[in-house]
Amino acid sequence: MESQTTSAPVSRRAVLQLAAAAGIAQLAPPFIIQARGEQPVKLGLDNPLTGTYAATGKNEQTGCQLAIEQINAKGGILGRPAELLSEDSSSGDAGTAVQKARKLIDRDKVSFLLGNVNSGLSLAMAQVSSEKGVLHVVPGGHTDAITGTTCHWNVFRVCNTTRMLTNAIAKSLMDRYGKKMYFITSDYAFGHTLQDGYDANLKQYGGAKLGEDLTPLGTTDFSSYLIKAQATGPDVIVFLMNGDDLLNALKQAVQFGLDKRFHLAGANTELEVLEGLPPEARIGDWDAEWYHIQPGVPHVDEFVAAIKKKTGRVPTARTWFGFVGAWTCALAANQAKSLDAVKMARALQGMHLPPEVGLMPNAPFYRAGQNQLIGSIFVGHAQAQGSQPDDLFHVDKVVDGAEMAGTVQESGCKMTWPA
Structure with missing residues (x-):
């Protein structure tokens, strides 16, 4: 303690x-x-x-x-x-x-x-x-x-919320890289609702889900999932996970050379993950929920x-x-x-x-x-190094979270208070 x-x-x-x-x-x-x-x-x-x-x-x-x-x-x-x-x-x-x-x-x-x-x-x-x-x-x-x-x-x-994160990035991914997506998703609440968000975004913008693998929290070997993903020929392989799981998945994807054939992306990434990756694996489009470089x-x-x-x-x-x-x-x-x-x-x-x-x-x-x-959502891409050694994410645009959140009614929250 x-x-x-x-x-x-x-x-x-x-x-x-x-x-x-x-x-x-x-x-x-x-x-x-x-x-x-x-x-x-x-x-x-x-x-x-x-x-x-x-x-x-x-x-x-x-x-x-x-x-x-x-x-x-x-x-x-x-x-x-x-x-x-x-x-x-x-x-x-x-x-x-x-x-x-x-x-x-x-x-x-x-x-x-x-x-x-x-x-x-x-x-x-x-x-x-x-x-x-x-x-x-x-x-x-x-x-x-x-x-x-x-x-x-x-x-x-x-x-x-996970839906705010997917709303902030999904359409721009489809517009820039293509609408065929394969998902590798953490098999617990976080991954499940991220996947639900992407599924709704694909339906909204005419995308195609080629497949989805659910991976246990703490997975270290992603090779079988990556092999399945590349076999479908996606435009984008989407990683819906975080922490050490995302770090290991991205490292292995680059070792397999998948970044040379497909675009790699996800929802949110963390500076903790980017710091742990080798420079060549700091790639892909992501949301950052806060960033330490905000001029002005x-x-x-x-x-x-x-x-x-x-x-x-x-x-x-x-x-x-x-x-x-x-x-x-x-x-x-x-x-x-x-x-x-x-x-x-x-x-x-x-x-x-x-x-x-x-x-x-x-x-x-x-x-x-x-x-x-x-608040704000920072949409951008990972980079090996930017203006300083710890600048590992380039912010392409800042999105107003209020525009991504939907309504209270759409959230499903029906709050009750003590008498």
Whole structure:
């Protein structure tokens, strides 16, 4: 378990009284009184720190940690210090994720639950948080149902839905490279709803699905799937997976020379994946959900510098997911002036993130009645290296997420609130 807190036995009122007694009439900006108090407000992060999604999970944790530092430097949550408690959910074991969620809520008495990278684990955790009535922020689990057919009043999501991701890229792939597609898809909630999204896009734009293989999470050998894909003669081989699975699949596709015969693409990619690939395998068209190079967007460079100071590396979309997730908890409580979950969830309905948290061209907001964050999607292509060593993705266009999200009714979310 990992925790962070800023606390001291001296209250804010005592500090001000001492200052007045010393004859200090004013404390001019940028003087900041840090969050103080004996009882911290606890945020519980239940996320993968081992397995296929370890790298992405750890980066979400880093984003949470930076947010906690900033929250405490700005007065904390309701004047109390914020503290982060972290548990390893594993990358694919729903039983472990649920057990850790219950521990954080029942034993550690967290006021907020965060997680999970794995969509299936996020759905399982949402059942627990809903049962317990705890505000739950899902930083990076994409499957549509989280803010769709199984939505809950207490569960909010930072990353995009899978349908938003396919809507952002599918038509441009068909227009540029052809409409015959073969799919290699992760066999769990994330892959399933990505496939559903692409299937709908193919039907909408006259595409053809030549075949689909479902691959278990944690697959290391993709050779049989790649052989089947090339035999169908597709225009595009579409990889609907993430983490180490996507890394291994792309490496093997390039080793087989498939990139010389077909276009390789997918839905979302991650900087963690691109960093792990050899330069020759940094190819294909993808969505990025956040990117560290955004000229002219306020506060992005400050965020990048703060993360580099902590880790020596640039932030990824996952770092931003975790950062926004933890900040969402503080914003909800401070806006509601309460740690009551219903009051905080109500306060988040329609809330726009402040620019220093949103960090993208289209100011992100939580859509009322669905609890889905709507912001920007960065559509582009992977590259061996761009303007700097860690510039591994070229943004071709920035898409407004509101145009990709459909309506609340189309999402299938029928939210009910406690009486």
